[in-house]
Amino acid sequence: MDQPDILVIGAGAAGLRAAYELSKAGKKVLVLEARTLTGGRIHTITGFAGDTYAELGAEFVHGKLPHTLGLLKEAGITYHKTGGEMWQAENGKLTQEDQFIEHWDTLMQKLNELEQDMSIGDFLDANFNGPQYHTMRESVIAFAEGFDTADISRASAFALRDEWQEEDFEAQYRIDKGYSALTDYLAAQIEQRGSTILTGTPVISIEWHAGQVTATANGKRYTASKLIVVVPVSILQLDSSHPDFISFSPEIIEQRAAMQKLGMGAVLKILLAFSEPIWRSEQVEQLAGRSLENASFFFSREAIPTWWTQHPVENGLLTGWLGGPKAAAMKDKTDEEILHIAIAALANIFQLAPSFIQERLVASHIANWTAQPYILGSYGYDTVESKQARELLSAPIGDTIYFAGESFHIGDMGLVEAALASGKETAQKILETK
Numbered sequence: 001m002d003q004p005d006i007l008v009i010g011a012g013a014a015g016l017r018a019a020y021e022l023s024k025a026g027k028k029v030l031v032l033e034a035r036t037l038t039g040g041r042i043h044t045i046t047g048f049a050g051d052t053y054a055e056l057g058a059e060f061v062h063g064k065l066p067h068t069l070g071l072l073k074e075a076g077i078t079y080h081k082t083g084g085e086m087w088q089a090e091n092g093k094l095t096q097e098d099q100f101i102e103h104w105d106t107l108m109q110k111l112n113e114l115e116q117d118m119s120i121g122d123f124l125d126a127n128f129n130g131p132q133y134h135t136m137r138e139s140v141i142a143f144a145e146g147f148d149t150a151d152i153s154r155a156s157a158f159a160l161r162d163e164w165q166e167e168d169f170e171a172q173y174r175i176d177k178g179y180s181a182l183t184d185y186l187a188a189q190i191e192q193r194g195s196t197i198l199t200g201t202p203v204i205s206i207e208w209h210a211g212q213v214t215a216t217a218n219g220k221r222y223t224a225s226k227l228i229v230v231v232p233v234s235i236l237q238l239d240s241s242h243p244d245f246i247s248f249s250p251e252i253i254e255q256r257a258a259m260q261k262l263g264m265g266a267v268l269k270i271l272l273a274f275s276e277p278i279w280r281s282e283q284v285e286q287l288a289g290r291s292l293e294n295a296s297f298f299f300s301r302e303a304i305p306t307w308w309t310q311h312p313v314e315n316g317l318l319t320g321w322l323g324g325p326k327a328a329a330m331k332d333k334t335d336e337e338i339l340h341i342a343i344a345a346l347a348n349i350f351q352l353a354p355s356f357i358q359e360r361l362v363a364s365h366i367a368n369w370t371a372q373p374y375i376l377g378s379y380g381y382d383t384v385e386s387k388q389a390r391e392l393l394s395a396p397i398g399d400t401i402y403f404a405g406e407s408f409h410i411g412d413m414g415l416v417e418a419a420l421a422s423g424k425e426t427a428q429k430i431l432e433t434k
């Protein structure tokens, strides 16, 4: 390939979307990806448990999201609605989840009265310290840590308020053949249009001046007139002692400081494939008092608190989820240790002997994203300081360096939708400049 017009660092959803839009507009793009595969935090595995498609990263399309569904339609990729029943495991009992949380209305009212943003942790301490609020506090923390994978001592009360207010319980979807079908489609389109994606190519340094940028990876230098940096924000928050650090020359001091103000969560996702759906065993259905044919989610207070099935697809796959600081605290454990903790959690949730679970386990996969090189986290969340920082980071540096990715997008933050939108918007910005 001759010198490309634009370099893109990172071949996740955002980097691929940007490269796709730019190559569609006739630009020559070179995408440099550190890992040996494209997709980033989208990673579908097959052959893991029979003919099941299993997601190590993104799994759900959270509603009728235009960028995601638009691309799926264009690519002819099919998807299906999820749904099913939510169950709660507590004190050795299994009951269908009651969506009602006492004092939730008071919580929302106080959040609406709040004039100055603060962390949700400080907000709870200031307003809901009494014992009567214990259960509601636990629910708030479980949402912030579980869904947003956030640290409550940093997560913005305003951002969570907006998220909970907009919660509309829309239908969610899974992609029939996995999320990777979407990023594979983008990658194929990019290459068909004469642009290039190099995997196994970790960029370690960027030299730049207005109108020219050179990235170094694997001892080679790649030059173009513009650069889009689409790596997880956790990579841009590293200091120079970390092996995944990317240096800039000249340094981008203001932008580095702004990066520290963005929140990046932690997550542990555990895939367990069983020879049969263990939650449908006689003992568990007796505990539930009825059939668990339609069970989709199981919530608990166990070390791995949340589990889900593939409902409505019937198979023996159970997925465990731990988000937030507790996931960060477990990032250095071995897969074996994590598996042991996961089985103990399931044994308590379903009141089954660990040996019963172990005997039916045919395969397991621990997706420890917080420890995964070149990713080092889950997805972004808003801190009290995020808004201003994101404004600064949305401006290109010298019309030459652009930042994109899920963390840089306003709205649907953390989701694939945000990554796709951010990639497209950044490409448009570049196409609009001379």
Ligand SMILES: Cc1cc2nc3c(=O)[nH]c(=O)nc-3n(C[C@H](O)[C@H](O)[C@H](O)COP(=O)(O)OP(=O)(O)OC[C@H]3O[C@@H](n4cnc5c(N)ncnc54)[C@H](O)[C@@H]3O)c2cc1C
Binding pocket: 009, 010, 011, 012, 013, 014, 015, 032, 033, 034, 035, 038, 039, 040, 041, 042, 056, 057, 058, 059, 060, 061, 062, 201, 202, 203, 204, 230, 231, 232, 235, 244, 246, 267, 269, 367, 369, 374, 375, 377, 378, 379, 404, 405, 406, 407, 414, 415, 416, 417, 419
């Ligand atoms: C466990 C998990 C579950 C999730 N579930 C959902 C879900 O159900 N629904 C949903 O919408 N979203 C979900 N998400 C979030 C979603 O996956 C991300 O928001 C989205 O995929 C991020 O895309 P991105 O392009 O911004 O970043 P990434 O996909 O992280 O892409 C960045 C790329 O940069 C590369 N890179 C890093 N450093 C370098 C370097 N030095 N040189 C070259 N390349 C480099 C990385 O290898 C990576 O491929 C989930 C995420 C995780 C981790």
